[in-house]
Amino acid sequence: MRIHFIAIGGSAMHNLAIALHKKGFQITGSDDAVFEPSSSRLARFGLLPEVMGWDADRISTALDAVILGMHAFPDNPELLKAQELGVKVYSYPEYIYEQTKDKLRVVIGGSHGKTTITSMILHVLNFYNRDFDYLVGAQLAGFDTMVKLTNEALVIIIEGDEYLASPIDRRPKFHLYKANVAVISGIAWDHINVFPTFENYIEQFDTFINTIQPGGKLIYCELDAEVRKVVEASAASIEKIPYQIPAHDVQDGITRLLPGGTPLNVFGNHNLMNLSAAKHVCASLDISEQQFDEAIASFKGAAKRLELIGQTATSNVYKDFAHSPSKLEATITAVKSQFPDRKLVACIELHTFSSLNKAFLMQYENTMTKADQAIVYIDEITFKHKKITPFTEMDVQGAFKDDNLIFFNDRTALESHLLAMNFTNTNLLLMSSGNFSGLDLIKLARELKA
Known part of the structure; x- marks a missing residue:
């Protein structure tokens, strides 16, 4: 497969480019500027564009697909050339779905807590040497890149952002993954440049629920009034699993899960709710509560999260x-x-x-x-x-x-x-x-x- 990335330097874009390169795809890319850490990572795999800027001559019918990054513009000359030649143009969430149609897709959505919940799940799966693919929004300790795509893994864990997919695809990213197991951690108005009213923002989560595959699961924070309202109003043919703050105590600045007394490196009700969501997801992946508690004790938190x-x-x-x-x-x-x-x-x-x-x-x-x-x-x-x-x-x-x-x-x-x-x-x-x-x-x- 020959894939060209327009705006390859983006956070998710460069990680996806590296993941596909590792999968054996032939990757090219362009950008008007690439900053650290993207530039060093791309250079390590021979994917950093030799010349910055856009060039329509990079696009030909020999390409199998073009992946369009969010910070390109709709009049980008490479995009216009791809459209003129009929080369298929994807946003990166669209292409993630194309690569994972046959996998169990776990999508973590919500206005807050997405990265932490995703990180907790990845940590637990890694602890037990499970084989899985992933897409996460922050660089995590113990993981080389933010995206992993393989032919072998049967499961992918996806952090599902509600921001727009690309300059020409105005759908929120998390609508495109078609989750089998989904999480909504909370709803608090954000991205007002795209969703000008709170009602418009809430609609995106209602749509997200409707993208969950029939017979799938929705794990949701029942302590969030807006989440509860949206979930209870939904007629989607899915299993709805509520979660809240787990039993715990705090002694000498250390939070412990009850009844077992598992000490944690993270704290705060929001992190404990994130932990509950992650535990439910892991249960759907056949990891017991006891196994989860044993693994989560060594979780030190996602980068820049407390x-x-x-x-x-x-x-x-x-x-x-x-x-x-x-x-x-x-x-x-x-x-x-x-x-x-x-x-x-x-x-x-x-x-x-x-x-x-x-x-x-x-x-x-x-x-x-x-x-x-x-x-x-x-x-x-x-x-x-x-x-x-x-x-x-x-x-x-x-x-x-x-x-x-x-x-x-x-x-x-x-x-x-x-x-x-x-x-x-x-x-x-x-x-x-x-x-x-x-x-x-x-x-x-x-x-x-x-």
């Missing part, structure tokens, strides 16, 4: 991917509940299109109230890049309903403020889907006063 990056006897520093209102509140609650005798300084970088929309900003109301000190950071340059009128400190304080909240739009000022604080008996939680304007968080964690 990841411990610094620690003293009386202070922990975490970084987390939390950026949406629901994720922000859940993460703060988790850390505060796990360490009730410590103060908590919580700092979020607003970085996504949704969070920088002034109307959507109101969704953050009261999400940081459990923090002893709330800090919001927005890089002033981000507003310029996105051509958005900058927020003032009063805008942010008003939206969050917190007059004591501190706002920074300069990285140096934020760093100086944190370094001047005393973190004795105080935890620091740094949350962003970005990178705090390149701030070295691990170095910062080492230099804090504690």
Whole structure:
């Protein structure tokens, strides 16, 4: 098979290209720019384009298919040439389905928790040396790439994103996988540039349920009112399996599952609900509850999901991917509940299109109230890049309903403020889907006063 990738440098795209290369396909690709870690990974397999930019001459009828990445445009010259020649054009989720039609497809959907649930399932299957394929949204310890596709594996575990499939396919990705076993972890409005109303966003999950294959399973969080409403209203011919927070206790900062007392490396109600979802999925793959508990004890969490990056006897520093209102509140609650005798300084970088929309900003109301000190950071340059009128400190304080909240739009000022604080008996939680304007968080964690 000869496959050409347009916008090969994307996070999922370059991993899929490598996976197909390993499968024996002949892969070519193009992009206007490829950044790390994509460039090094592609170069290692001889897949990095020699010349950046688009060239219609790369496209011919000798190709079996073209896979179109999300950051290409509909008028891309290579795409137009493929369409002119009648070469089949796929989005990457479409092509994942083409490669897995004969496998059992497990699709993890939801506004939050997808990566963690998927990671937990992969960890347990790996623990027992199960053969499986996968597609996950973050680089995981112990896994070379984010995509694995083989001829031999009978099962694939897919993190099912609700964002659009490609520039010319406006369907959410998770609609295209046609799950046999599906998860919905929660519903909280996101991607407002694509789904302008909450009702429109909820419709995507209703459609997702209808894509589950007849006789399949839907594992869902019954504690989420919106999820419960959508699931209960569905007439799909599937088995509906609810989950919630499992029995547990917390002693000396360690969460243990009950009744067995299995100690965990992760904590917080949102992670415990993620664990419940993963346990139900693994049960559908013939892994017993006892086997699951034994394996999950060594799970250390997905990258950037409450990841411990610094620690003293009386202070922990975490970084987390939390950026949406629901994720922000859940993460703060988790850390505060796990360490009730410590103060908590919580700092979020607003970085996504949704969070920088002034109307959507109101969704953050009261999400940081459990923090002893709330800090919001927005890089002033981000507003310029996105051509958005900058927020003032009063805008942010008003939206969050917190007059004591501190706002920074300069990285140096934020760093100086944190370094001047005393973190004795105080935890620091740094949350962003970005990178705090390149701030070295691990170095910062080492230099804090504690």
